[in-house]
Amino acid sequence: MQLRIGNGYDIHRLVPGRPLILGGVRLEHPAGLGLAGHSDADVLVHALMDALLGALSLGDIGTHFPPEDERWRGADSLELLERVMALVAERGWQVLNIDTVVVAERPRLKPHIAAMRAAIASRMGLVPEQVGVKATTNEGLGPTGREEGIACHAVALLHQP
Ligand code: MG
Numbered sequence: 001m002q003l004r005i006g007n008g009y010d011i012h013r014l015v016p017g018r019p020l021i022l023g024g025v026r027l028e029h030p031a032g033l034g035l036a037g038h039s040d041a042d043v044l045v046h047a048l049m050d051a052l053l054g055a056l057s058l059g060d061i062g063t064h065f066p067p068e069d070e071r072w073r074g075a076d077s078l079e080l081l082e083r084v085m086a087l088v089a090e091r092g093w094q095v096l097n098i099d100t101v102v103v104a105e106r107p108r109l110k111p112h113i114a115a116m117r118a119a120i121a122s123r124m125g126l127v128p129e130q131v132g133v134k135a136t137t138n139e140g141l142g143p144t145g146r147e148e149g150i151a152c153h154a155v156a157l158l159h160q161p
Helices: 043-055 077-090 110-124
Strands: 002-016 020-022 025-027 033-035 094-103 131-136 149-160
Touching (some): 043 094
Antiparallel strands (some): 002 149, 020 025, 094 149
């Protein structure tokens, strides 16, 4: 059995007048902020897609879904994730598990983690036990700590049976 591992990272700015979507779940920020971006700016799913693409040395999401391409304006990142999973499957690879860490001061993510894991798992053809979603604050430090943005780290482990 061949194994491949990939990692991904992304950060998006928190701004007024935008939705806050993480892991395919729409959340409410206590200050009414959301994530800026060309697509729906789901920073969790973006980091995850880069981990999957990285595992197979397929470049990054900027290569596959360039921000200057009008097709991806306001795109549902879960639909982009399905496209990435199709690339993985076409090459004969399967995902063993993925794990993610969202870095955000607010809102509190714990009540929403089960919904995020379920949304991601269903789009990836996985069960929620294969999908790790964790959340941490940055203890008030740096851009995420000052709530200038929300960041996410992700890893993915793939195998070729
Ligand atoms: Mg992004």
